[in-house]
Amino acid sequence: MFSSVQSFKSIFLKKLESTYGKSFEETTKQDQYQVLGQMVREYISEYWILTNEKYRFTKAKTVYYLSIEFLLGRLLGNNLLNLGITDVVKKGLKELNINLDEIEEAESDAGLGNGGLGRLAACFLDSLASLELPGHGCGIRYKHGLFEQKFVDGFQVELPEQWLRQGNVWEVRKPDLAVEIPFWGRVQTYHDGERLCFQHLEAETIMAVPYDMPIVGYRNKTVNALRLWSAEPSPLPYHKDVMQYKKETEAVSEILYPDDTHDEGKILRLKQQYFLVAASVRSIIRSYRKKNNNIRDLHEKVSIHINDTHPVLAIPELMRILLDEERLGWEEAWEITTKTISYTNHTTMSEALEKWPIRIFKPLLPRIYMIVEEINERFCRELWKKYEGDWKRIEEMAIIAHDQVKMAHLAIVGSHSVNGVAYLHTEILKHREMNLFYQYEPEKFNNKTNGITHRRWLIKANPELTKLIKEGIGDKWIRQPEQLTELMRLKDDEQFLIRLKDIKQKNKEKLALRILQQTGTKVDLASIFDVQVKRLHAYKRQLLNVLHILYLFNRMKEDRNFKPYPRTFIFGAKASPGYYYAKKIIKLINTVADLVNNDKEVCDYIKVVFLENYRVSLAEEIFPAADVSEQISTASKEASGTGNMKFMMNGAVTLGTMDGANVEIFERIGSENIYIFGLRAEEVMNYYQNGGYHSREYYHYDRRIREVVDGLVNGIVSDSYGHFEPIYDSLLMQNDQYFVLKDFSSYAEAQERIGMDFSNVLEWSKKSLINIANSGYFSSDRTIGEYAKDIWKISTPQNVLQ
Missing domain, CATH: 3.40.50.2000 (Glycogen Phosphorylase B;)
Known part of the structure; x- marks a missing residue:
């Protein structure tokens, strides 16, 4: 297909005209992009199949990278570069008077992320494939992403991010691998012989349908996958109002980071997070089961990595499967879970470390809450053995405290590795923000400085x-x-x-x-x-x-x-x-x-x-x-x-x-x-702890500062829409929290x-x-090399299929 400029041109023209039923001259840039994208994806497919076969045959240990965001950007140019076919395509298109840059402009940025967290995840996937390491991403297929930003009179206005308006040429829908995810309902306990068993009844279920996107390694014939889950109504929902159910279901994969200032938004966010991990972990176990008989060896063949606190429910979800479906005992299930899961912390700011009110968590995820409660009970008992009588320490380290479930605490307790993302950040985690956990299990903590592709x-x-x-x-x-x-x-x-x-x-x-x-x-x-x-x-x-x-x-x-x-x-x-x-x-x-x-x-x-x-x-x-x-x-x-x-x-x-x-x-x-x-x-940190900073002193003694701060309210930069009092107040009345x-x-x-x-x-x-x-x-190649060696214990499988 891409062996020569001539063969590329003839296949491209033929496919373009047969796909759209119009002459080449009548086709648009969007038509041309769609056809070129299809051709490239078909070209990738052969390597994708071979990569999966290689992993299956060698039973290579695989990492699954769970993240609420994957900020991929455009994929056409990146895939052409990594496949090594940019020049052939560029020349072929040029002979047809088409500019490749203009075709690339026709592609929407994939609306699957917001900032550094999601872009890091995208760079990591690129490095995994380029280093020929068995590793796949698991995320949510947001219909609208975050939002498209417009400025109206200088104000930000949010419009829906319609990145899927023209479809997504890179994805493959796999409805046969759909998973049912339960919410609400109640848990019934019963005895099966000696064993206490749990059944989730009257649950409202959502179908998680996977869409796979190829992640192409740099000129090495390795193609890993990013699996994105889309929320769709179940065929037989347990719900009194079908239209309401349909609306609530589709909302789960509608938009990244719904506003959680109210309970409705909090419920939706928590739903999203469980939806992501429940679908992913079930899919991971199913894939593992195809190749391996013994669930007790899971951690030998699978590594599950949680990118920040959003996917932390992977811990109780894996426990649920091992306890309720695989019928393992608690200690054995816990050992497998902690050896399988690792966690990256991305922030030292306490307000960014997620905490969920029990009043929302418990009714929405009844079985998962029971498991988190049990994890907390057992963890607090262990703490008591080591720090008997130190109630304050135990209260501060508990996973459930003050009517909240603390996700960062659950992440640390339920994983074998906790890493920061720069040397300074990791040191602050160890010696300040997570110091009690570091004192308790110092061997868990390590640094992996971020990288970019x-x-x-x-x-x-x-x-x-x-x-x-x-x-x-x-x-x-x-x-x-x-x-x-x-x-x-x-x-x-x-x-x-x-x-x-x-x-x-x-x-x-x-x-x-x-x-x-x-x-x-x-x-x-x-x-x-x-x-x-x-x-x-x-x-x-x-x-x-x-x-x-x-x-x-x-x-x-x-x-x-x-x-x-x-x-x-x-x-x-x-x-x-x-x-x-x-x-x-x-x-x-x-x-x-x-x-x-x-x-x-x-x-x-x-x-x-x-x-x-x-x-x-x-x-x-x-x-x-x-x-x-x-x-x-x-x-x-x-x-x-x-x-x-x-x-x-x-x-x-x-x-x-x-x-x-x-x-x-x-x-x-x-x-x-x-x-x-x-x-x-x-x-x-010394100022935060001991005080001593008074922003008003800087305002009074530095004329430059006084003039710019006064400018916020005295008309210099105010306009018909008013002044900037909230900013002025943050600097002077609220003592300038960030030392501007x-x-x-x-x-x-x-x-x-x-x-x-x-x-x-x-x-x-x-x-x-x-x-x-x-x-x-x-480079993220260095970062991923460190994760692979120190945390995930994965390596490049020998290519026995060549």
Whole structure:
């Protein structure tokens, strides 16, 4: 099919015309994308079958990665790259006067995630397949994803994300593997001989129907799967109102993260989480049973990984199967469960660690609640043996306490491995947030610093840079990304540095065109492209960035001689629909953008751009064009960050706090190639513990701060829609929880240094090169290699089928 340009062209044309019943000239870009996608998927199928056969024949131990999000982005270009057929397809299409880039634009980003958590899961799947490791993803097939973001008068408006409008060419529906998932109802106990048995009666069931998507390894004929579950009505529902039942059922896989400010939303979220794990674990056991007789060996052949707390119910669900269906005793079932399951913690923020009220949990999942209650009872008994009389410690460690089920506690107790996602994050978990658990079972805790797939974020997103690197050091780094350090021998090669700068400039031109098309704003290509793209959250401190922009504006208006180095500040971020404060910050950024971009004295030096609907395909254009990467979270709050790694790999220089993986970036490249500012993690935690920070002092004693903060309420950035009192109050009345004012001065100084350093083209290019050269460590191939060896104990099976 793809053996030559000619054979590709003739098959493509024939398939295009037969599929749509119209001549080639009449077909649309969408038609062409659909047909090309079908051809590529058919090409993948052969390898997919062979991979499954290899795993079956070798009985290879397999990891199943359970995650509520998988932020895949577009798959056409990625699959062509990994299959090694991009050139054939590109040439064939060119001869037909079709531009492959335009066909790629016809593909929707898969609406299966929101931020770093989901993108990490997608990178991990790519690395598993590229390292030829047996590993599959399990998630939910959201009909609408999170939402499509639009700005109306500067406010975020959420529209349904219609990513499945044209169908999904990559998925294969498998209704024969559907699973029934029960909710509500009651549990009846009965005796079978000596044994106490449990039966779930009067349950309302939902059908979980799997859709499999191929995950293609890089030029190695390995194709793993991402199994996504769709909620559909059962043929014979136990429900008095059929239409209500249908609506409630479809809601389970309708949208990612339903608003849980009310009980209705909480119930839906918990339903989603159990739906994901119940369908996945049952499917995993069924697959295991086909190849292995003895359920007692499950942990020898299967590893189940839970990505954050959302899939933690995999623990009681696996226990339920082992107890109720496999008829094992508690101790044996518990040993198998804990040896099978491992857990990644993604946050130190207590408000992000899920807790479910018993009043919701118990009636919705009656059998699962009984098992969690028993796990808690037995765990507390074990704690009592070790810490007799220490009621406070036991209360703090309990899984069920204060009428809540604590999911992070269940995750730690029910798994054999608990890992953080950057060195600093893991240390904070061990010594502060999860310290009691660390004292109890220190051997469970380990660090696995996050990574990103260099195939998508460098090779695909930045082909010109890829070409330059190959010319400089060959192509060994493609399969061994740590080999990028070879670039260090070119750090004083002026010609190479100038070419690097030229590539950055071309990428800036491409992004500038996108900005013009999307916002109507013309930006200065010689300016510093200073970028902050990530989820909108108070701790990520987009507010610090925008207050600094306001400070530059004020200073230029006040002092006509002050001319900062020209900058284009670029933002991209979605705020959670129910997160009022974050949405207010979006409005503030857009208001400041209007103020700055329309001021004739200022706009030649500063432009502010907020790109709507930040997503993977947009990120692929942004990262290669960035000069400065803003990683400015309050120290100790960002578990790792992966945007910092994508920027670094594309030659942007980090402006950041010593937080998350910034610490490890700093250690690899040295202080002269990164701009570090602000409080350190231990200082932040000391303030939280002992007090001593008074934001009003910074407001009173620093005129710059006073002017920008007053600007939020005195009319400078207010408009017909009112002022920004909630932000003003958060900084002064609520004592600035994330130390925006405390770090302001240090941040402004770092920005000033950037302005001075950027004007030295060769020196800046050298910083850029040193960042790229040291980014190989942050490839997800390294991370997955560590998970495979240390946690999952999986390896590449011998290919006995060739």
